[in-house]
Amino acid sequence: MLATAAVVGYGLHTGFQRSARGADLPNVIARFDRQPLSRVAPRIEALPDLAAFAFRLEVTNVDLIGGAHRSREGVVEVLSPGRRGFDLLAGRELSVRPGEAIVEQGVARSWGLRLGSRLLLDGLGALRVVGIAESPDNVAFPLAAPRIYLSRPALDARFGVERDPQVNVAELWLKDPRQLDQVLGQARASSYGLRGLRVITRDGVRVLLDQAAGIVIALLVALSAIALLTAAVMLGASARAEVERRLAGIGVRRAIGAGRAHIALTHAVEAAIVSIPAGGLGVGVGYLVARGPSDRLLEAINELPPGVGLLAPLAGCWALTALIPVLASGWPALRASRRPPIALMRGAELGGRRGGRSLLGRVRLGGNLVGLAALGARLVSARRVRLLATLAVLGVSVGFILLMLALASELNTLQSDPGSLGKRYQLTASLPAAAVPQVRRLSGIAAVAPRYEVQALDSFSLGETIDLIGYPGDHTIFEAPPLVSGHRLGSDSGAEVGRGLAQVLGLRPGSTVAVELPSGHEARFRVAGIVDSLQHDGRVVYVSSRALLASEPSAQEQLAVRLSAGASPVAVTRRLAALGAKPKATGGATDRGRSLIAALTAILRAVAIVDGLVCIYALIQALFLTARERRSTIAVLRACGADAGAVRVLLGGAAVAAVAPAALIGVLLERFVLGPAMARLAIGYASLELSAGSGEIAAVLAGLAVLAAAAVLWVARQAGREPIVVALS
Amino acid sequence: MVSLLQACGVVKRVGRGRASSEVLAGVDLDVQEGELVAVLGRSGSGKSTLLHLLGGLDRPDAGSITLAGQSLLGCSQRELTRIRLRRIGFVFQSFQLIEEMSGEENVLLPAGLPGAPPGGALRARNLIEELGVGAVASHLPHELSGGEQQRFAIARALVNEPALVLADEPTGNLDSVAARDLLAILRGLTAAGRSVIMVTHERDVAGAADRVLEMVDGRLR
Known part of the structure; x- marks a missing residue:
């Protein structure tokens, strides 16, 4: 989960800067109604602080055919000589020879075009693909219209030189981007008469993309934090149980002169031997799982994948995943070794077990299945810190799942509902x-x-x-x-x-x-x-x-x-x-970006599913650890004649004790904290009601109940497989 | 006298390959209704293993065990569970009371399981009173003395009115006074027609039984 979040989050967070640098994206792109070059060029040349500028003629709604694909909404960019403002991923620059085209990478990917492939352009006939481009000033096909680039000199060579060519796009590169405001002010003053002027800056593009990516990154970071918390709590509990099992051994080592630090170090090293390769494996799997979708997402918004730049965040993830088990093992061993060796050899406990100090207190247990379920609840609540951590993990997860479903619904509503x-x-x-x-x-x-x-x-x-x-x-x-x-x-x-x-x-x-x-x-x-x-x-x-x-x-x-x-x-x-x-x-509000919204909605729902997996992991771990620690209790029950169903009821009670309050926490968290915060983050210029509907809440609660049932069945099955006499010994 | 439990040629091995050894090497045993049988042996002699096999907690590698005419070997896990619920009561060496439940709740536990005979709550109350721990019935196990814990453990073993009570080192964690009281209780059970098998390594405890069998080299003498 951590590696997945790192791959997607780092890729999205740094994607625009990387791509803009690679593409030499202009600082300002101005679009206007078609004008003769002679009318626009002097105004641009007069602007201060310009490092370079270039003009294009952008022709829209062109009939474009590539292989078996066709679009009547094609965009043709006719490039004048000068800087080009896009990155050439493959192939070469356009020459002055007619019949050559560079295609945007989304078109090449979707239509299966390669270098040398043929395109048919209405009015120009056949073109040969000589390059594949990526331009981060717009999202890629099919989120945007298919885009190809042609050379004006090549068109001039074929149709004759146009004395005063028409242009409708100007790209400006500044010597000092900090002077952008002055340049824009000057451009504004000299723009009278240019109809349909629309200006977008490099920072403007970045802000637009960051708004969309920012929500995904924030959700992924939050999910990673939840996954990390879950892993830390569960690994800590597991390590504690392992130390408890080996208390006698620790006592013997203390008795023969081993120091506390030595014992803690031994446990930490043992944990490291497992956690370093396991962490590496997990990070590797997370990278492999996330790289494909992340790269596709970046391609869809015309950004470059991070490449080797991802090594540092992945190494950080590896270090973190390796470190948590080391600390989780070393700390309880250090604590345990404080006890007198003789007490340890007698099998003393780490503490916090006896006394019935469960969160449920001294609720009277009836002598029936309800009583059995209540016993399960009492068993799981006897570990108060773990139960609180489990409640926090499950509650926050439920809150985030509801938030993501609410976001997806809101996006759908914004997309389709004029209301x-x-x-x-x-x-x-x-x-x-x-x-x-x-x-x-x-x-x-x-x-x-x-x-x-x-x-x-x-x-x-x-x-x-x-x-x-x-x-x-x-x-x-x-x-x-x-x-x-x-x-x-x-x-x-x-x-x-x-x-x-x-x-x-x-x-x-x-x-x-x-x-x-x-x-x-x-x-x-x-x-x-x-x-x-x-x-x-x-x-x-x-x-x-x-x-x-x-x-x-x-x-x-x-x-x-x-x-x-x-x-x-x-x-x-x-x-x-x-x-x-x-x-x-x-x-609706997002009608123009229907495809991008659909992609974002799909991502949000996918992240909600991953969050659901975090939930089931936390639940299984909590139940599994309870069953492992209380194996003798379960064995006594089975010895007294409890069948598999009774064990399931016991664990079911434990699951309810964790799930029911977590569900309530999750619903309240989404309604009063996460929803309003996310609404403010997403849209500061309007009031957005971002709260899960009753249908979504019911679906999530039903899903949680199914997950809890699955966790109970699995853990009960594992507990039932252990011979009673082994568990009793 | 009617035979309640019969074990014939029971063999149990532990370990695998060259490390394999026979803990029980052909045990024969016949326990009558209302009989108190003590199995005496050194620590590690296989006494507890025999008790687990007789109680259906484990399966032998060879031989047969019959309880009230029903062979335990051919039973499924579900049937063995049912037999343990209704016909066998266990008293464990370290009491094995569930820490989160009061003494009374521990006694009620088997009576609340699916398939338990009805009227468990009344029987539990009566047993607690009969065993003299009514005043501390609401106490948690760690608030009880060893003798009190063992009485609750016995009450739990008896709450479903089993025909056979299996007690594993029942005096192991008790002082001499509590141990004497416990033996009297077990003795009293046989008077009510129940059979009791207890395993112990203490010869004077075994002396309280109707019959003493000694476990030597995996066989009963």
């Missing part, structure tokens, strides 16, 4: 506002209104874009993100602002938000209220459509369609299509 954005309309239709009365007459429709949306930039700092949304009249009929402060939109000069944007710009009700629209005009609105919105990280502004259209008449227009209760979306979609609209189902 997660406060959206109350289910369909959009590409029809003009004039078609509203016609659409309203269709059956199955509760409300319809034109919805206008435009991407703007805030006027004070260059960065992420802002979604400006406008409705005529009350927008809460169609979109009602929860109001955090202030009041709803009441006039054309007012705006409801998403909390994400309010946090970035320090906005409050009464403040003014100024945005730069694609047309180059600036619009100012008074903040009426702050709303909780997950759309676009909360960088959203609701205004009246009249105010929006006054500043940006070309705002994207579509109809928002809210269905009547019980209406079939399929039937309404058909009716809308009959009017000539292109109806589209409304997506």
